[in-house]
Amino acid sequence: xxxxxxxxxxxxxxxxxxxxxxxxxxxxxxxxxxxxxxxxxxxxxxxxxxxxxxxxxxxxxxxxxxxxxxxxxxxxxxxxxxxxxxxxxxxxxxxxxxxxxxxxxxxxxxxxxxxxxxxxxxxxxxxxxxxxxxxxxxxxxxxxxxxxxxxxxxxxxxxxxxxxxxxxxxxxxxxxxxxxxxxxxxxxxxxxxxxxxxxxxxxxxxxxxxxxxxxxxxxxxxxxxxxxxxxxxxxxxxxxxxxxxxxxxxxxxxxxxxxxxxxxxxxxxxxxxxxxxxxxxxxxxxxxxxxxxxxxxxxxxxxxxxxxxxxxxxxxxxxxxxxxxxxxxxxxxxxxxxxxxxxxxxxxxxxxxx
Numbered sequence: 001x002x003x004x005x006x007x008x009x010x011x012x013x014x015x016x017x018x019x020x021x022x023x024x025x026x027x028x029x030x031x032x033x034x035x036x037x038x039x040x041x042x043x044x045x046x047x048x049x050x051x052x053x054x055x056x057x058x059x060x061x062x063x064x065x066x067x068x069x070x071x072x073x074x075x076x077x078x079x080x081x082x083x084x085x086x087x088x089x090x091x092x093x094x095x096x097x098x099x100x101x102x103x104x105x106x107x108x109x110x111x112x113x114x115x116x117x118x119x120x121x122x123x124x125x126x127x128x129x130x131x132x133x134x135x136x137x138x139x140x141x142x143x144x145x146x147x148x149x150x151x152x153x154x155x156x157x158x159x160x161x162x163x164x165x166x167x168x169x170x171x172x173x174x175x176x177x178x179x180x181x182x183x184x185x186x187x188x189x190x191x192x193x194x195x196x197x198x199x200x201x202x203x204x205x206x207x208x209x210x211x212x213x214x215x216x217x218x219x220x221x222x223x224x225x226x227x228x229x230x231x232x233x234x235x236x237x238x239x240x241x242x243x244x245x246x247x248x249x250x251x252x253x254x255x256x257x258x259x260x261x262x263x264x265x266x267x268x269x270x271x272x273x274x275x276x277x278x279x280x281x282x283x284x285x286x287x288x289x290x291x292x293x294x295x296x297x298x299x300x301x302x303x304x305x306x307x308x309x310x311x312x313x314x315x316x317x318x319x320x321x322x323x324x325x326x327x328x329x330x331x332x333x334x335x336x337x338x339x340x341x342x343x344x345x346x347x348x349x350x351x352x353x354x
Contacts, residue, residue, distance in 0.1 A: 147177040
């Protein structure tokens with residue numbers, strides 16, 4: 001069961017609902033999105049119905065939700081959500097291109113990649129300072145030094161930053177630099193991390209696990225929402241199948257399926273699914289035609305020298321192709337291309353205050 005609070009509901013109204021539920025032997029989790037606040041209830045539904053919560057001040061609606069992922073389900077939220085990252089919208093009506101280096105290697109490389117991304121029409125900059133790799137001998141990222149580089153490049157280009165966090169202990173530190181926190185495929189069911197990013201106050205990009213079902217993916221999003229954060233964007237990045245011709249198998253069907261089940265925006269990662277530069281643009285076109293709310297792609301000024309996934313990074317003519325794809329397909333899909341806010345004087349800084 002969920003309680004949908006009215007837009008004008010006060011903090012006291014919300015706390016009164018929570019106190020009533022807990023006094024009845026249940027528990028309540030408050031989740032705040034851009035436009036509304038939801039209180040998810042855990043416990044005996046009959047006990048909650050006896051409370052007549054719908055008559056409480058500040059309550060808009062009380063609903064039973066049959067899906068196990070109650071807060072991210074579309075059962076109580078028929079309209080699909082728009083999530084804003086640094087002022088940039090992701091969701092229905094817009095098409096968002098997120099681009100940048102898979103890994104931050106240096107200030108020069110990151111700035112050059114960001115300029116390539118912006119030239120392609122990107123509204124957000126992706127870049128990894130912490131890299132969870134299959135091999136312990138692979139490049140693991142620059143850590144906080146990489147985050148400082150991303151913050152400096154944001155000030156230079158005006159592109160809000162999306163970056164991965166891999167350790168619950170690092171969430172507050174990463175959130176002080178980033179506009180959006182990414183939970184990668186390998187951490188999709190790291191429940192301690194999901195709960196920590198749910199408390200971070202930053203929008204979250206949640207990638208689908210390599211072998212995760214759609215229900216498991218949405219349940220992972222529920223962990224984030226249950227800790228107070230409804231600003232979640234889902235990312236289909238390919239799943240592990242028997243096929244060996246590509247790095248992973250891009251599940252295009254996941255886009256319409258998830259959009260039917262959940263109100264959260266859904267984007268696609270054609271870089272990590274295909275794993276090859278020549279597949280990125282075709283897979284991006286397919287994703288956008290299927291109704292994805294955006295794509296996230298790897299860009300590198302010198303892919304042959306990249307320390308991470310250079311074989312899938314776009315550059316040169318590939319950048320122009322992805323730019324053409326998003327520019328042409330946006331109006332055909334009834335969307336406008338999401339644009340970043342212009343860099344403002346006085347915004348150059350290393351980190352953001354929490």
